[in-house]
Amino acid sequence: MSLRIVVCVKYVPDATGDRHFADDLTVDRDDVDGLLSELDEYAVEQALQIAEEADEAEVTVLTVGPEDARDALRKALSMGADKAVHVEDDDLHGTDVMGTSLVLAKAIEKAGYDLVITGMASTDGTMGVLPAILAERLGVPQVTLLSEVKVEDGTVTGRRDGDTASEQLEASLPALVSVTDQSGEARYPSFKGIMAAKKKPVESWDLSDLDVEAEEVGLEGSWTAVDSAAQRPARTAGTIVKDEGEGGKQLAEFLAGQKFI
């Protein structure tokens, strides 16, 4: 039977560009260039490697995001994923991690899955909690922050590296794993892959396709709210400590004054 892998990929604002908050204090996603979150490329890579090892497998990439988020799906398809699902709806504006995980869970259930793979964190929100919330919503085991992942005989196994020790973990499928940036270089799309991606299916679903009500998502359905935001102050010249015998002491005093030590 074919192994069904769903990879959650996020379209994020390009970190090298200028980023702003909109008037309603949500991230301004309209006036910035975006791209597939670099950390999610590792998730796509692991999915492709698992699929290559399996007798039969299908890799679906899934994103919840605005119209331009299709670019992230195209990149994942050109890396080698088989098909894509794009969840887009005006009511998603302002949705926090609780709403996003709800929509992802409904879409994953609709698509059908044996294994869900996510990145370790997005490069914009960087909460790193979505994988755990998503597994809980799906009611499947979560094996998070893996540097190595394998699937064999209906079981996913992986290695989680800590500061002082590594753990070997396993779970029966269906399950969710998140992978780290130590899991292996993500492949570059080949010219052939880019051309093939143009013909691969991309389905578009909105909230009504997933039986999600508008009140469950958006700013209204969010469990978190941003009350205020301020521009970061301009850089100042800094403090120069001249060492005339007392340099070390002055440095220590400066650090203590800033509560660094």
Ligand SMILES: Cc1cc2nc3c(=O)[nH]c(=O)nc-3n(C[C@H](O)[C@H](O)[C@H](O)COP(=O)(O)OP(=O)(O)OC[C@H]3O[C@@H](n4cnc5c(N)ncnc54)[C@H](O)[C@@H]3O)c2cc1C
């Ligand atoms: C149009 C729009 C507006 C939004 N507005 C807000 C807002 O105002 N406030 C707010 O808190 N959040 C907002 N979000 C949601 C937010 O961008 C995050 O998706 C969500 O809060 C998860 O947080 P994170 O990215 O830090 O997740 P993390 O836990 O850091 O992400 C871990 C992994 O989860 C997966 N993942 C995360 N997000 C997505 C996604 N959207 N699609 C597919 N996979 C994903 C990726 O594999 C990622 O590597 C909005 C999203 C959209 C689409």
